[in-house]
Amino acid sequence: MTKRTPTFIVLIIVAAVVLWLGGTSFYTVDQTEYAVLETFGKPDTNLVQPGLRFKLPYPIQNVRKLSRETFSLTFGYEEGPDGSTVQERDAKMITGDENIILADLEVQWQIVDPIAFLYNTEDPVKILMNATSSSLRGVIGSSVVDDALTDGRTRIMNDTRDTLVSLVDAYQIGVAIRNVNLQDVDLPNEQVSDAFKKVASAREERITKINQANRYRAEKINNADGQKAALISRAEGDKVARIEQARGDVAQFNAIYSEYANNKTITRDRLIIETLEQVLPDVQIYIMQEGGGSTVNYLPLDQLKKGGAVNE
Numbered sequence: 001m002t003k004r005t006p007t008f009i010v011l012i013i014v015a016a017v018v019l020w021l022g023g024t025s026f027y028t029v030d031q032t033e034y035a036v037l038e039t040f041g042k043p044d045t046n047l048v049q050p051g052l053r054f055k056l057p058y059p060i061q062n063v064r065k066l067s068r069e070t071f072s073l074t075f076g077y078e079e080g081p082d083g084s085t086v087q088e089r090d091a092k093m094i095t096g097d098e099n100i101i102l103a104d105l106e107v108q109w110q111i112v113d114p115i116a117f118l119y120n121t122e123d124p125v126k127i128l129m130n131a132t133s134s135s136l137r138g139v140i141g142s143s144v145v146d147d148a149l150t151d152g153r154t155r156i157m158n159d160t161r162d163t164l165v166s167l168v169d170a171y172q173i174g175v176a177i178r179n180v181n182l183q184d185v186d187l188p189n190e191q192v193s194d195a196f197k198k199v200a201s202a203r204e205e206r207i208t209k210i211n212q213a214n215r216y217r218a219e220k221i222n223n224a225d226g227q228k229a230a231l232i233s234r235a236e237g238d239k240v241a242r243i244e245q246a247r248g249d250v251a252q253f254n255a256i257y258s259e260y261a262n263n264k265t266i267t268r269d270r271l272i273i274e275t276l277e278q279v280l281p282d283v284q285i286y287i288m289q290e291g292g293g294s295t296v297n298y299l300p301l302d303q304l305k306k307g308g309a310v311n312e
Contacts, residue, residue, distance in 0.1 A: 036064045066117065117175060
């Protein structure tokens, strides 16, 4: 029994070493992770690809993993099981016109350079928080309280995002800003807050009235343009009709003149008769036979027009 004890201990030691080597040498990298391999504390610049991987046992080599997900950083408030709680110390800031407001912000960020995130700074998340505070306070400090509480919120949010992106790039902490949401901007005093809400409501009503007036103006202009187009169209039609009528009158005059040139007496008599018919429409017109004699022949033109018989 005494001779077998050392062998048993050796087997236990060997098994423990094998388990230790297996547990510290083999590892997996998921698709949603970054993995950086360290050799004696120095990182490899090439990231480890997803899958089952092998490394030398610790402390020779070590693997540090980071998530590829998008993180959310809150400034000025804190999410808890009972809802959000305002952190007044962070949220309180002063505007450009020396008014105090409470502003909170959400920053969505993602790790894009894991080596810079792990080794360039000691605490990149804290640096991101400080950069967020600096960006928001700088933009609020250059804005008036009226803009911060009403229609200037979008500009403040966009300026804060641009400033934060510039700071993050300058600090080289290996993160990218995906989105910035200005959650709430309010006044610490409730009465003052109510007053500004009334101002905001009045501004919205003013914008609504302006939009209604612009729609009314556009409607009237469209109606006037339609009437104008109709008048121009009718005028063009009258113009064409008068031109065509004038051309017809000219053609008729030319035709009459041509007949007049061939036989002036007949044309003159016909024109006289037609004129008499127009001037004296109810008068009976007769054409008398020239010369003497006891019998007078006449031609009743009005009966000819009506289709009646001709008396002689």
